[in-house]
Amino acid sequence: MSNRRTSTKGFVSRSTTICLIMTLVALLCIGQLASIQLLHGRSTAQAATASRTLPVTISAQRGKILDTNGSVLAQSVExxxxxxxxxxxxxFKPTACTPDTKDYCQQIDGKPIDTTGxxxxxxxxxxxxxxxxxxxxxxxxxxxxxxxxxxxxxxxxxxxxxxxxxxxxxxxxxxNERLYSNGTMIGALLGGVDVQGKGVAGIEQMENAALTGKNGYKVYQQGNGGEEIPGTLAESKDAVNGSDVALTVDSDVDWYVKKVLAEGKQKYQADWALAVVQDVPTGQIVALDDTDQIEAGGDDAKLNVAKVVNQTFEPGSIGKVVSMAGMLQSGGSQLTDKFTVPDQINKNGQVFHDAENHAADHWTLAGILQQSSNVGMVMASGNYSSEQRYDFMTKFGFGQNSGMGLPGESSGTLASPQLWDGRTKDTVLFGQGYTVNALQLTNAVATIANKGVRQQQSIIKSVTDANGHVSTPREPQPTRVVDEQVASQMSDAMESAAAQYQAFSGVDGYRIAAKSGTAEVVGADGRLSSIVSDWSGIIPADNPRFVITVVMKNPHGSFGGLTSGPVFKQIGEFLMQKYEVPTSAPRKNAIPVTW
Missing domain, CATH: 3.90.1310.10 (Penicillin-binding protein 2a (Domain 2))
Incomplete structure (x- = not known):
């Protein structure tokens, strides 16, 4: 009996202890609840709201790159x-679908999900x-x-x-995936963007500031399913998309140029070919391409510069146009000046040759250009100093980049006359001893076509921002290089030069003023073992609309008039038809080329 009473007393004691502990826990819970609700309720609610409130970036879209007619060349798609x-x-634990959770519940084929995680x-x-x-x-x-x-x-x-x-x-x-519409057409020129959407090459890099938009954001509370809780938007700022950049390039013309360059490269088995088409009155680039097969936006486009922009070469006899224009402008020569020109000459111990052997011929200065005589150029330059030669080459744009800001563009090489040796000071007269790129050469000939006024070349036509405001780049004022009369006389002499290749490079119904060139260049062996053949011409000569320059490396046929000239012909025919250019008036009163 005594043991039973002891056991009962122990049970009561333990029960009392447990009750006291439970009561204490309950009081603590009540106290904590009171503390949360009465003392810290506001801060706790704020913390809960903050945990549901998220800033979300609204990404801006990169602007488009368009051709001159509004055709899309590059665009970003969502x-x-x-x-x-x-x-x-x-x-993760699936949320069963009920009327209260229907906006964010999960089920498969209308049935609950029987797994988690x-x-x-x-x-x-x-x-x-x-x-x-x-x-x-x-x-x-x-x-x-x-x-x-x-x-x-x-x-x-x-x-x-x-x-x-x-x-x-x-x-x-x-x-924002970046898509390009025309594959390899001006592929390297367009360039590409990196994984962050930043332009890293070509036009994409050059116009990155305009093409790049400004991201926006919004701050709101999320529900259990990540959805925006209506009425909780606290702050927002709209994204501003990047501007659209329109080029002066006509994609129809450029497509055709690339096509005939590829055909010409194959026909003449050249290493490469490139071409530039420039609008004479405005200086705008209508087409520029080469035979490289580089897709816009690809790795090659991001790592390489367009050959038509970067490749330099000696202009060869096309350089005679600049030299002769300088001679006329300096006042020491006239195109009617008469010379008896042999096929070689020794000047101060330096021997100069013409490309072909010939007897001593009676040519005017215009005839020297027509016959592309190196010897004649040396003979005619007695009153044309080294300083004048250098001055006019720089005025025509040699030794400096085009001013268009194209990434990777080469300026060519033109040493000052103080660095010319006894031979170089005369070889520059006929386009050797310095290098140019195709853009420089095109603008030099376009200066003659534009009555002696050199335009700033351009490739950006306009920039249209997200609000539709259109702006055009501010270009430097045109610069007069030679008098209008000098330019007219040079155009006349170039017509006579072009007539030498009429059967190969002429465009029916249109007068052409052009000059061909052939120059030795450094080959893979480091020696002057390669040939560049080029042709640059004005069409129509009587009412200049375009200048077309074509350049080939190591074509079979060598002479520019027989290789690059026929490619010029194809491009010229296409341009005249596309733009419905009126045919030329007959040529009259050509400056004599012989005497």
Whole structure:
């Protein structure tokens, strides 16, 4: 009996202790609840709101690059990279669909999901992404908070994912895929963008500031499914898309130029070919391309400069046009000056040859250009000093870049006359001893076509911002290089030079003022073992509209009039038809070329 009373007393004692402990816990809970609700309620609510409030970036779209007619050459399209938070996926529990959760619940084919974690997320997501659930589950089962599931996803797919109620686990990062419309046409010139969408080469780099927009943002509270809670938008700023940049390039013309360059390269078995088409009155570049097959936006376009922009070469006999114009402008010569020209001459111990052997011929200065005589140029230059030679070459744009700001453009090489040796001071008269690029050479001939006024070349036609405001680049004022009379006389002499190749390079119905050139250049062996053949011409000569320059390296046929000239002919015919240029008036009173 005594033992029973002892046992009962122990039980009562333990029960009392447990009751006291439970009462104490209850009091603590009540106290904590009172503290949260009465003392810290506001701060706790603020913390909860803050945890649901997220800033979201609104990405701006990169502007388009257009041709002169508004055809799209490059544009950004909305694409998304679908990203997961693996840690969140692995702790995921599907939300059953009820009237209260219908906006963010999960089910498959109208049935509840019988699994949790990464496997459940994979089963929900796989059909929308078009991926295997097992593969997707493996990507969601890795450690960490960031895993890329799929790239370049269309907006429609991203919107479908947003409706799956997987906010906070699966989300899309806007990537703005850059698309280029014309493959290899001006591919290297257009360049490309990096993974962040920044221009890193070509026009994309040159106009990056204009093309790049400004991101916006909005701050709002998210619900359990990651959706925006209506009425919780706290702050926002609209994105401003980048400006559209229109080029002066006509994509129809450039397409044709690239086509005939490829055909010419094959026909004459040249290493490469390139061409420039310039509008004479404005200085705008209508086409510029080469035979390199570089796709815009690709790795090659990001790593290489367009050959038509970067390649330099000696102009050869086309350089005689600049030298002769300088002689006339300096007042020491006239195109009617008479010379008896042998096929070689020794001047101060330096021997100069013409390309072909001939007897001593009676040529005027205009005839020296027509016959492309190196000897005649040396003979005619007695009153044309080295300083004058250099001065006019620089006035015509040699030794300096085009001023268009094209990335990677070469300025060529033109040493000062103080550095010319006893031979170079005369070889520069006929286009040797210095180098140019095709843009420089084209603008030099265009200066003659434009009545002696050198225009600033341009390739950017206009920039249109997101609000539709159109601006045009400010260009330097045109510069007069030679008098209008000198330019007219030089054009006349160039017509006579072009007539030498009428059968190969002429355009029916149109007068042409042109000059061919052939020069030795350094080959792969480091010696003067390669040939550049070029042709630059004005069409129509009587009412100049375009200058076309064609350059080939190592063509079979060598002479520019027989290789680059026929390519000029094809381009000229296309331009005259496309732009419906009136045919030429008959030529009258040509300056004599012989005496």
């Amino acid at each position: 694409r998304y990279t679908i990203v997961a938070d693996p840690q969140a996926a692995q702790s 990464a496997a459940a997320v994979a089963r929900i997501l796989a059909p929308t992404l078009g991926m295997d659930p097992m593969e997707l589950g493996a990507k969601l089962s890795v450690p960490g908070r960031y895993a890329v599931l799929k790239k370049d996803v269309d907006p429609e797919v991203k919107r479908a994912i947003d409706k799956l109620g997987l906010g906070g686990i699966i989300y899309g990062e806007l990537s």
